[in-house]
Amino acid sequence: MLDLFLDETHHALRDSAQAWVDRHIAPHAAQWEADKHFPRELHRAAAEAGLVGVTYPEAVGGAEGDVFHGLVVAEALIRGGSVGTAMGLGSHAISLPPILALGTPEQHQRFVAPVIRGEKVSCLAVTEPAAGSDVAGIRTRAVRDGDSYVIDGSKTFITSGLRADLAVVAARTGGDPDDAATRHDGISLFVVEKGTPGFQTGRALQKMGWHASDTAELFFEGCRVPAENLLGGEGAGFLGLMANFVSERLLLGVSAVATARMALEDSRRYCGERSAFRRPLHGFQVTRHRLAEMAAREAGARAFVATVAERHRRGEDVAADVAMAKNMACDACAFVTDAAVQLHGGMGYMAECRVERLFRDQRLYSIGGGTTEVMNEIIWRRGLAD
Ligand SMILES: Cc1cc2nc3c(=O)[nH]c(=O)nc-3n(C[C@H](O)[C@H](O)[C@H](O)COP(=O)(O)OP(=O)(O)OC[C@H]3O[C@@H](n4cnc5c(N)ncnc54)[C@H](O)[C@@H]3O)c2cc1C
Structure with a gap:
């Protein structure tokens, strides 16, 4: 930082x-x-x-x-x-804040403390096959039945979904995803523990990058969870998810600038070691200027992410700024990692070369935690519309 x-x-x-x-x-x-x-x-x-x-x-x-x-x-x-x-x-960084924001002290001790001790793994399950950016479109339902809720539906693309001992699951206790007037209502969060009957995980999803992490589908079929696993009240889900907004976008922004910096460091080293036409690659002005541009983009994004983090620390409303910071950091990282592959030539395309991995891994930063387009909507609504 x-x-x-x-x-x-x-x-x-x-x-x-x-x-x-x-x-x-x-x-x-x-x-x-x-x-x-x-x-x-x-x-x-x-x-x-x-x-x-x-x-x-x-x-x-x-x-x-x-x-x-x-x-x-x-x-x-x-x-x-x-x-x-x-x-x-x-994965705790997106699953624990909603529990802390909405949960009771008893729920904090039961669900949060074991994750912080490293005894348990947690995940956040919001995205569904037919609803990602549009959270109000989720169809997973939770129906109260005596002292429990019965959950039916499915989730996808869930980070740590396979290994998690507990999932914070967004499900509808009301509202209708097809009705504009009520679709934002009745979104609730439940902690569903591994081993609960009716809760299954699917296959490990194969993906472009982030290979070491597991990304999973989750299925709920007549899954009965105790009512005390509801976080906050019915319909408090959006409030719980908001607990993630700033921190998740800052974390992704920092991940993007950190990834960019590694790609820059690798490129700088390689351009000193590798020769073409009897001179090191950085003997070409076009190469030096490309490295300079990579450094400037990374530094600019890093400074902006840090400034927004500082304003957040001071308690300012940074909803629009953090969306800008995430987009700037993702753009900088995309530029730097792409340039890094180019500077490495054929070697940049080889799996043994780190920049090949960084190039693939960075692609998700502008999709996860709210896409570039969703960030732009926030920048418009919170920063420009009035
Ligand atoms: C590896 C990985 C890990 C993930 N981890 C998790 C996790 O742990 N938990 C979880 O709940 N989810 C997770 N996700 C899901 C992720 O949050 C979603 O993929 C993301 O929010 C986008 O949703 P979507 O895939 O449904 O795309 P869509 O919402 O279908 O978007 C498709 C395209 O349409 C655009 N679009 C959508 N709405 C608008 C709009 N209003 N205006 C303009 N353009 C728009 C989008 O920007 C995008 O370009 C993960 C995804 C991946 C790939």
Whole structure:
């Protein structure tokens, strides 16, 4: 992250997080990406190293850090070289905030604390086969029956869906996705635990990048969950999901600039080592200028993401700005990783070359956590419309 906003506690955390990542992730990154899997034990090891609970309340075992403590850890994890591992390890970052925002202290202890200790893995399940950006279009239903709710429906593209012990599931307790007047009503969040009858996971979805993370379909058929697993009241789901908006977009923004920086570092090194026409690649002005442009784009996006994070830390409303920051960071990363592949020539197309992976992995940043187009809608509505 931008050093301007960091104090000695952030620097110390960054150093210790990076040392842990260099030891526990970096040496295995290529293999885990090839295996499309990283070891489950890594969740516990990361928790023991203090990398999971950084920004969560002390009452659930967290360290109560600020937004920058979270961002320096996120950047260190990405710098391990396996975006899939970083995202799989980080699935708590989108699933725990809704529980903390809506849940009771008892629910916090039951569901959040074991994840922070690394004993359990959590995921967030909102997206459905027919509803992604359009959350109000979800069709999974939860019907009250005595002391329980019975959930029917399905979810898809869920990060850590296969390994998660608990899923925070968005389901309708009211409203109608086909009725403009009520489709935003009645969206509720439930914690569904692995092993609950009627809850099944599907196959591991095969994807362009993020290979080490599992991405799954979830199925609910007459799945009976105790009423005490409802978070907040019926219809509080949107409020719970809003708890993720700023932090998730900042995390993706930081992931994008961290990915861009790695691609830039690899390219700079390669252009010094590789020769063509009897001179190193950076002996060509066009190559030097391309590297300069990559550096400028990465630096600009990094500075803007950090500035928005700082304004968020001060309590300002950054809804439009964080959408801009995410889009800027994704654009910068797309430009830098594409240029990095080009500068590596044929080697940039080889699976053994890290920039090949970074180029594929970055493609999701502008789709996940709200697409570029959805961000643009927010920028318009929250920043430009009036
Ligand atoms: C690897 C991976 C991991 C994921 N992890 C999770 C997870 O853990 N939990 C979870 O719930 N979801 C997860 N997702 C789902 C992700 O959040 C959605 O894919 C994303 O929100 C987009 O939804 P969609 O795929 O349905 O695309 P759609 O919403 O169908 O969008 C298709 C296109 O239409 C555009 N579009 C949609 N609405 C508008 C509009 N109003 N104006 C202009 N253009 C529009 C979009 O920008 C996009 O270009 C994951 C996805 C992937 C690929």
